[in-house]
Amino acid sequence: MKGLSRNTRILLILLAVSIAVFFAIHLLEEKEIYELSKEMVKEGEKYYQKKEYKKAKLFFDRALKRYNDLIILKIIRKDEIQKLKERIENDPILQKVAKGFIYYNGKWVNEKQLEALMKEKRRLKQKIDIYLKTAKFFGSIEDIENNITIYQNAVKEIEKSPFNNDTEIKQLKGKLIGKIIFLSKEAAKKYKQQGNLEKAAYYYELVLKYTDQPSLKEKLFEIYMKNIDEYTAEGKYIKALETALKAKKLHINDSVVLPKIDYLLSKIDTEEILSRKIEDPYIYLALAKKSYDRFDILEAQRLVEKSLNLNPDNVEAVILYGKILFTTGEYEKAEKLVKEAISKYGENPEALLILGNIYLKKGDFKNAILYLQKVSNNKKVKDRLFEAYKKLGILKLKEGNLKEAKDYLSKALDIKDDPQVYFSLGEVYFSTKEFKKAEKSYMNALKIDPSLKKNVKNRLSIIYFELGKREKNKNKCSQAVNYFKKAITYGGENSKIILLIAECYEKIGNTEKALAYYGKLKNQRLKEKEAVLYLKLGEEAFKKKKYFTALKNFKRAISLDKTLEKKLKSNIVSSYVQIGKIYYSQGKYEKAIQYFLKATKIDQSQKEKLREYMFDTYLTLGKKYFNSGMYSTAFDYLKKAEKIKPDSKSLLSYLGEIYLVENNYKKAAQYFEKYISKYGKNPEIISRLATIYAKLGNLKKAKNYAEEILNSSKHSGLAYYIMGAYSLYYEKNTVNALQFFLKAENRGYKKGELYYYMGRIYYSKGNYLRAITYLTKAIEKGYRKENVYFLRAISYLKLKDYRKAINDLTAVIKLNPENAKAYYLRGKLYYEHGNYVKGEYRKAIEDLEKAASMGVKEAAALLDEARSKR
8 A cells, every 4th residue: 555645545445444334234234134034934933833834834935035135144144044945945844835735634635625625524513413413301311321322423423534633623522522521420420329330430431531530530439449349249350350450540549459459369360361461560560479479480570571561660560570580590680670770760679689689699799788788777688788798708707808807797797696707707806816805706606506616616725725824924813714724615624724724723822723733734743742732731721620631631642742651640640530539529420430440550559549439439339220220230339349348337238138139148148147247236137137037948047037126116017927937837836827927917018928828827727718818919919829829729619619710720820831730620620610612621621631641640530531421
């Protein structure tokens, strides 16, 4: 511009400004045209959506014409304009409009077709009008039903016509439906009043086909429920099920309907239900659940797949399918299905449980825990979660990851006490040397499952051994001993542990227990130590007058160290003596004498010191056994006492009594005579001597002692008896003898031998009745000898009481089967006075044969006589 003049430059600037102003003004005009065109496109789109295609094309054409008037914006909005142009040229609907077609009643028609349609519409309206005129004014239910049928037919005519969507026809159809609804309600009401619930339900269903009325649904639901119960009671389960499904579709109260459906499904065979091709997903889901519960997994799978085909979005069915796949071992498929369900429907507890179980089966315990933790409040889940924690904990333990093992095992125990988990946790603590915790875990395991003892006992033994050592190192010996003993309980006796226990007891000052444990070791090197400890125990006990303990420990000390025998002789003897005295004071004389003998065996000088104790002990024991009737034992002890003090008053008396009891009358007499010579006359001893000499047959001496008894007025009955026996045998004076015997009886001497002698005297006097009386008394007093029964038999014979005589002779034969005279007399009595019917004749023969064989001549003669009369 440098070469141009100033005026030229100004003109050029003005020109440029003019052009810029022109373009600016034109751009504003174009913008206005563009906005108007855009509005026309929008308006055209509205008509297009309303299916007013002719109006839509008009607006699209006008918009395109204005777009084409643009200059600048035509370049800028080129794509937009081209898009509109292509739509007008290519849209089939707009092309139809361009070709003169009209969109009528949902179809594209030309003018001729439109005219035909209009004629058809007119004819339809006329037909509907005829239907309306055919309907009568109703009064009866039959009229109502007839009118409903007419109106339904009219509606069907509309629905099968091409004018179903025509506004005018739609209005007409609505009017018809209104009449159907009104009349159906009336019909339903009347049928309900009549109790025909099936028909009532039918007309309510017809109403609901055309309109949605919640109150009407509730009425229909109520009718369905009654019908279901009626059909069920009649056993019409299929019909009841169909009705229940209709009730379910009303969505009034599933909590009432579904249990009824479940019950009906239990009454109908599954194949019958399947054959009816019921299109309800709940039916197949319910059947699938029943099959699953009875472990018919394949049937459950078939049914749940059918349910899902009808409703793929039923979460319950999806979850059941997942369970089935898990049960059949299709873990991958189950996992994929359940994960999809979770992503689609959210975290369902059952879905999470299935995933947890899948991972548990696959051994992926971490993932199992991840899912199971989300539903851990469920009891079943807790069991699964417990299993996952347990297995993962044990796995980590095997891997040596003790920290994680402890964590998982502890979590397992938070859910449930389990012996294996406690054992594994014990293993963790054992490895980390947390021995007290390990002990607690192992003991908990044993408490639940005692059979784990074989796995745990060695561990517990080591634990208690280590804990014991720790306590011993802290000088806590009592606690250490407790642990060491437990170690032995589980691991058995171990010389190392026993030595530690012994050392602990020694340190505590419990010498007895220390010795007990040292003794178990049987270690020669420890013998001297043990001997010293036993000696110490013995001396302590001796000082405390615990002689039994002292003696026991002295003996143990000597058994371990023989050199102590001489040193402890005096203490041992003293212990024996003191123990003997203790037993003596307690009245345990047998034990006392044992210890006195032991003392005298070691130290003979003790014999004199213990003389009185030993004598008194032997004598007391002799008396004790004598009073118990154990005369042999009593005799042994008394003879031992006799060696110490042969002239003891009491000893002489008891030895005399023993000899008397044993019928050794001569020896008894010796001791009683010695007693009298040393200690004077004693009425008891005198009576014993009188009895003894009477028994020995020395009635003179017996009479002398008897007279002394009479002088002392004691035992006079015995004295009179002896005097009577003397008179009878030596003086042959039965009168005096009988007087003495009677006095003896009066003074209380009522013994069998007395009555026997009195019976003899009365027999000799011929007073057989008195003789029998006294002989009977003799028998009653225990004097049951052969001569008593024989004498009484003779007395009965004298009195001619043959049967009693036979009885007494039988008693004689029992006491002496060799008494020939008894056989003879009894045989004679059987022969002369027997009851032949009872077979006593045969008995007579037997007795006489016996007597004859024994040399009785009278028996032989009588036997011949008896045989001759047979």
